[in-house]
Amino acid sequence: MALPRTNEAELARLVRAHNRWRGKEVFNLLASENAVSPVARRYLSSDLAGRYTLPLDTEFHGERIDNSYAGTRYTDAIESLADRAAERLFRARHATTRPLSGHLAAMSALAPLLKPGSKFLAIPPEAGGYDGYAPGFLAAVLGYQVRPLPVESASAPVDAARVREEIRRERPAAVLLGQSFFLFPYPLKEIAEEAHAHDALVLYDASHVLGLIAGRQFQDPLVEGADVVFGSTHKSFPGPQGGLLYTDRDDLFREVAPALVWRIFDNAHWHRIAALGQTLLELERVGEEYARTTVANAQALGHALEEVGFPMEAAAQGYTRSHQLLLDRNRLFERHAIRPGALARRWEKQRLLTDLVGRIGTAEVSRLGLTPEEMPRLAQLLWRAGIQRERVGAEVLAWRLQYPRLRFA
Ligand SMILES: Cc1ncc(COP(=O)(O)O)c(C=O)c1O
Incomplete structure (x- = not known):
């Protein structure tokens, strides 16, 4: 006997109601969300949504391995097109659109670049920093210590002198900038100068301001000294939910790229990458x-x-x-x-x-x-x-x- 379709009908009703309410009947002032363009939305529900491919340049025990899936003749080209668009838009030598989210983009940078036991400095949540960088979360999962950067509050400008002093005192392996409450650019040049003088990496979580960096209305972290930039693609950047990462440093990208697959995640969701590629191309215009x-x-x-x-x-x-x-x-x-x-x-x-x-x-x-x-x-x-x-x-x-x-x- 066929089961009643009540739940399916209810699900359809809920999705329709959500789409009407959130898509047409409210003004959304949530800082961490955005509206996805119609073409990008079409790609999200394209055939790509159910496909696999082993991404380009996947390595296994140091050897490049061939794609183990048939039928991927277009998928690799889609990824490459999206990555090249990200490199142009962010004026970076290397970019990858594979990270599934901003959080996983951070993990994709930290895990290969910092040895277990390393220490990094980050803005604490009390001063508008991202909760994921507070002790007990990402740092705990990866076996790092995290110490707070000296920032007074979410709206207080970051004082370069105090940050420099903290870098000299703590000698971290990395300084991780970026906030969930993010009003003003940082004195990045001075911070990067001090960090680099002590062999610390400068990592920049651009999750909130990625769309503004793309449109050249916020500081350009790479130009000002960041080594690796990463973030969500769905806050001020109006793309599908996901993440990306970019850098000018060949040596760092060589570490990060092979770690993306099988260490942090496997399937990189190629419908998302196609939609992200579309958004990157739209923002170029x-x-x-x-x-x-x-x-x-x-x-x-x-x-x-x-x-x-x-x-x-x-x-x-x-x-x-x-x-x-x-x-x-x-x-x-x-x-x-x-x-x-x-x-x-x-x-x-x-x-x-x-x-x-x-x-x-x-x-x-x-x-x-x-x-x-x-x-x-x-x-x-x-x-x-x-x-x-x-x-x-x-x-x-x-x-x-x-x-x-x-x-x-
Ligand atoms: C600064 C910052 N980094 C990372 C994240 C995590 O992003 P995602 O939800 O894409 O994993 C957030 C989320 O709000 C954030 O504010």
């Missing part, structure tokens, strides 16, 4: 304008939020140089007796999505076509929904429906 609009929107929104009454971090420094803004949690509570989590829940009910930790991002609304002139209107809606508890959902929906198509795609 329109990445600069996209990144410029995204940063300009963030700065305009920061100003507009402060104007309507939200206390913002880093107001004196112009709020941000990235796609992110941070609400000042303490002053928010003092003035309005509300924490960012409760505020985000109120906003969500009115079709305005942010994360629950006081971080606001402008990448996706920039992809929709919003410009700095519209940021005061967005700030007003956030104020009315969040502080005055007005039901602005219908107004938000009517406005959102005016942007049915992605820009910069």
